[in-house]
Amino acid sequence: MKTKIVLNSEEALLEPSAIMGNEEGIYFTFMSDLGVIANVLPEPLEVASPLVSGYIVEIKNASFGERYMEAMLGVYVKLNGKVGMYPVTFLLSGPGAEMATYLGREKTGLSKKICENEDDISIKRDGDVLRGMVKRKGALLLDVSIKLGEYNNPAVGDIYNNPTAGKKTGGTSFYFHTVLEPDENGKAIYKKVNLISNEAEYAYHKWEPGKVSVRLYSSENDAWGEFPVFENMGGAYSVNDLEMKDLYIVGNPDPKKVIPKLMSTRFDKVALLKGER
Amino acid sequence: MKINTTAKIGNLEIKNRLIMTAMGVGLGNHEGEATEDFIAFYARRAKGGCGLIITEITRVCEGHGIGEYDQLSLSTDDNIPSFTKLAEEIHKYGSKIFVQLHHPGRETYTQLTGTEELVSASAIPSVAAPQPTRSLTIEEIHELVEQFGDAALRAKKANVDGVEIHGAHGYLIQQFLSANDNKRTDEYGGSAENRRRFLLEIIENIKEKCGEYYPISVRLSSSEFLDNVGITSGITVEETIETAKAVENAGVSLLNISAGTYATGFTIVEPTSYEQGWKIPFATEIRNNVNIPVAATGVIREAGFANKLIEEDKVDFVALGRPWLCDPDFGNKALSGNDDDIRKCMSCVYCFDTAGESLVTGGAHAKCAVNPEMGNETVYTKLQKNGNGKKAVVVGAGPGGLEAAIILAERNYDVTIFEKNDYLGGQLYLASLPPHKQKMRYFIVYAAKKLKDYGVDLRLNTTVSAEEIRALNPYVTIIATGSEPIRPSKIPGINNDNVYTPVEILKGEVTLANQRVIVVGSGLTGMETAIALQTAGNEVSIVEMQDVCGSGGGQTVIMDERGTLAKLGVCTMPGHRLLEIRSDAVIVADNADIEVEIPCDSVVISLGVKSVNSYEDLLNDLSNVFVIGDAKCAGRRIGDAVHEAYKIAYRI
Ligand SMILES: Cc1cc2nc3c(=O)[nH]c(=O)nc-3n(C[C@H](O)[C@H](O)[C@H](O)COP(=O)(O)O)c2cc1C
Numbered sequence: 001m002k003t004k005i006v007l008n009s010e011e012a013l014l015e016p017s018a019i020m021g022n023e024e025g026i027y028f029t030f031m032s033d034l035g036v037i038a039n040v041l042p043e044p045l046e047v048a049s050p051l052v053s054g055y056i057v058e059i060k061n062a063s064f065g066e067r068y069m070e071a072m073l074g075v076y077v078k079l080n081g082k083v084g085m086y087p088v089t090f091l092l093s094g095p096g097a098e099m100a101t102y103l104g105r106e107k108t109g110l111s112k113k114i115c116e117n118e119d120d121i122s123i124k125r126d127g128d129v130l131r132g133m134v135k136r137k138g139a140l141l142l143d144v145s146i147k148l149g150e151y152n153n154p155a156v157g158d159i160y161n162n163p164t165a166g167k168k169t170g171g172t173s174f175y176f177h178t179v180l181e182p183d184e185n186g187k188a189i190y191k192k193v194n195l196i197s198n199e200a201e202y203a204y205h206k207w208e209p210g211k212v213s214v215r216l217y218s219s220e221n222d223a224w225g226e227f228p229v230f231e232n233m234g235g236a237y238s239v240n241d242l243e244m245k246d247l248y249i250v251g252n253p254d255p256k257k258v259i260p261k262l263m264s265t266r267f268d269k270v271a272l273l274k275g276e277r
Numbered sequence: 278m279k280i281n282t283t284a285k286i287g288n289l290e291i292k293n294r295l296i297m298t299a300m301g302v303g304l305g306n307h308e309g310e311a312t313e314d315f316i317a318f319y320a321r322r323a324k325g326g327c328g329l330i331i332t333e334i335t336r337v338c339e340g341h342g343i344g345e346y347d348q349l350s351l352s353t354d355d356n357i358p359s360f361t362k363l364a365e366e367i368h369k370y371g372s373k374i375f376v377q378l379h380h381p382g383r384e385t386y387t388q389l390t391g392t393e394e395l396v397s398a399s400a401i402p403s404v405a406a407p408q409p410t411r412s413l414t415i416e417e418i419h420e421l422v423e424q425f426g427d428a429a430l431r432a433k434k435a436n437v438d439g440v441e442i443h444g445a446h447g448y449l450i451q452q453f454l455s456a457n458d459n460k461r462t463d464e465y466g467g468s469a470e471n472r473r474r475f476l477l478e479i480i481e482n483i484k485e486k487c488g489e490y491y492p493i494s495v496r497l498s499s500s501e502f503l504d505n506v507g508i509t510s511g512i513t514v515e516e517t518i519e520t521a522k523a524v525e526n527a528g529v530s531l532l533n534i535s536a537g538t539y540a541t542g543f544t545i546v547e548p549t550s551y552e553q554g555w556k557i558p559f560a561t562e563i564r565n566n567v568n569i570p571v572a573a574t575g576v577i578r579e580a581g582f583a584n585k586l587i588e589e590d591k592v593d594f595v596a597l598g599r600p601w602l603c604d605p606d607f608g609n610k611a612l613s614g615n616d617d618d619i620r621k622c623m624s625c626v627y628c629f630d631t632a633g634e635s636l637v638t639g640g641a642h643a644k645c646a647v648n649p650e651m652g653n654e655t656v657y658t659k660l661q662k663n664g665n666g667k668k669a670v671v672v673g674a675g676p677g678g679l680e681a682a683i684i685l686a687e688r689n690y691d692v693t694i695f696e697k698n699d700y701l702g703g704q705l706y707l708a709s710l711p712p713h714k715q716k717m718r719y720f721i722v723y724a725a726k727k728l729k730d731y732g733v734d735l736r737l738n739t740t741v742s743a744e745e746i747r748a749l750n751p752y753v754t755i756i757a758t759g760s761e762p763i764r765p766s767k768i769p770g771i772n773n774d775n776v777y778t779p780v781e782i783l784k785g786e787v788t789l790a791n792q793r794v795i796v797v798g799s800g801l802t803g804m805e806t807a808i809a810l811q812t813a814g815n816e817v818s819i820v821e822m823q824d825v826c827g828s829g830g831g832q833t834v835i836m837d838e839r840g841t842l843a844k845l846g847v848c849t850m851p852g853h854r855l856l857e858i859r860s861d862a863v864i865v866a867d868n869a870d871i872e873v874e875i876p877c878d879s880v881v882i883s884l885g886v887k888s889v890n891s892y893e894d895l896l897n898d899l900s901n902v903f904v905i906g907d908a909k910c911a912g913r914r915i916g917d918a919v920h921e922a923y924k925i926a927y928r929i
Binding site (some may be wrong): 031032033034035036037039041043046047048049050069078080081083129131143145146147152153195211212213214215225228229230231232 | 399400401402404407412457460461505506507508509510540824825826827839840842843844847848849850851852853867868869870871873
């Protein structure tokens, strides 16, 4: 089927729903360092916990594209007394990665980058053991295993709101939507940042707790090793549907202060200023 | 002007400048009465020369106001009689006593409060121990204000000399004061003035109920030091100056300046790495802005240092916590200039850790690593001086051996102590070697003086044989030979040239630089070795078999060490056990038995210690042979060895 360049105004609307249907993979949480976490937070977010949570999942039925693999590291923050999650960095691979990245960055304000090979993000299962790996540009960034059974530390159940098959849980997340525009000298600069608040709902089909072992590394372009792992708290193998609800602007922080905390998770070194200019 | 001069808090005269700060030691009962043990503990400090004693956190209401299982309570008139007895005992020594009134807010546990949720200024759970938390309603705030006032009135009725409002350390009042925790939009939140309202209303209520002249102290954190962990909205010294002025205006008669909040707990009860007096300049800055007396804590350990603070007009009162646990006679010794005789606190935080162990369950009390009598004032009532010159042999001069030698000598035994090294202190000495750990040597210096005072026969550099011990015909023999590093023999490559022990690194016998080093094991020694190696320019990874990186010390110490590891960028891998060492890598297996290769140049094995005890079997023909400390059961803390030593030396 051929398509045309010019769409009519109805066709030119973005798909309004954001449902990551049938997402399957490894979820993990570890204890890190409050100072390191606080340091990566753009204002006005404030650190709420020394924990870092992440996942490696395959998103099979996205409402906006083909299937893709996605890995994320996120931290717990507070904004005006409300506790939520701030996803610090995402990496994606597979056929749906491109659309999920464009939409994620442009519409929602997520710090997303793409890995060049589909199997740069992988999950392998062997009996009751799953191993997830994330590589980008040849460098290993995340290597996490999970042995199903019990959490490393039972306290982590509360962090996840104790999911079970059939249960729904919700939560708030915060993102930074950036507006890049040329200035009067014709140079593109970030003129505005929208701080976005978003409610999401997880509907669980499976949640099988397990003991995790988390290994994080940094490369030239992706500083995933920045978070020290002081305690493996636990995680799960899960199958769920994730629905992101509407987005609300809850602040306009100063781009000068916020942007330095976002650039390395959205662009590689080659795209950033090199030397004197 | 020195610490031995009198000074006033309101109209109340204090006989000297020494204050014992509030410390929850777990000697109360579940009802919150001042028990016999409790009274004996405080009275011992009064006898030891303390000018003003401030009790531990004392709750003003039940339910969400409970902060410890065995804490004191003034939420009911029923407890007035026991507090009256407490005050009476303290007054016998010319000392004064304040009760510290407290509400934990979100910094407690639902197991203790029996409520579904904890309360705070806002619905933000604790960073340190998150539990479901809700914000207080206006009606509840008003009720709490009354309850603080009622509790103060009960203290007054019990002849307690004054009260201290606990507005520090991240508890409820500070949760209101701090913009980081208080996100309310009503008259108790928002501006600094609004955030102070709760505290000021409490002061007003106490004054209404107890009268204009009943002394009130307010304990405040000069700074939350949250910027140390990257948070910018915490309380700063500038803000506390304004709070200090406001409480002065409200009629408070003493400011007791501390620091920190739960997320920066290491600035409240500092581990050994903090310098003596580090917090004092902040208190002095606050003092420069008010006209009421200011007391301050800040790792004050030496009498000379305390004297200088008064002489140089830095503070009005020297507030000390742990030094009073370590040596109840701190006051008398300090006042008479006997600095060398003071058993000084090493800030090893054993007291805080042991207090924490029974915080939720009760049934045990805080212990001081080097003062086994602390909290046991009704148990160890009189050291019998009946050794009559009988021979006592102690093998090993680690902390346990030293304590045994001191107590036996004090009991008039004729003591000989053998030590194979050329230094005293054993592992305690090694613990004092890393940067900023020199305070750990306080006990060694103290013990050396005591051994000299008592004329103990000290034989350094001596590996004594069983025959030599037998030849001395000892009445009592203490085997305190400690432990040695574990080197698991079954690990392939364990004897490679690139494998070292922490002792070799910490004592500087081996110097590594510009290398990739794997430290296997994340006990305190492992973490400190990693810190030393990374600081020396190596790229260090810690591999730890357990899921938690950091063990062998209390939470405060571990948090402190972890913070340093994070700042230095040391890689940490909990949940990985060592399988093999190669010349250029180690092989580890994770929790799922997945093997991972980590490239490296050198490996330091810090897998703890095993007992060394070659004497017990050889001396089984002798009576009164005791094995103590690590020689008995390896890998324990200084306090375990010292307490075991004391118990045996006290009872034999
Ligand atoms: C076991 C223990 C319990 C404590 N409990 C309290 C308390 O109930 N209220 C309080 O204000 N401070 C408490 N603190 C803090 C001390 O009062 C003091 O500020 C701190 O130990 C630092 O001073 P230092 O170095 O002189 O010990 C406690 C400290 C310890 C070690």
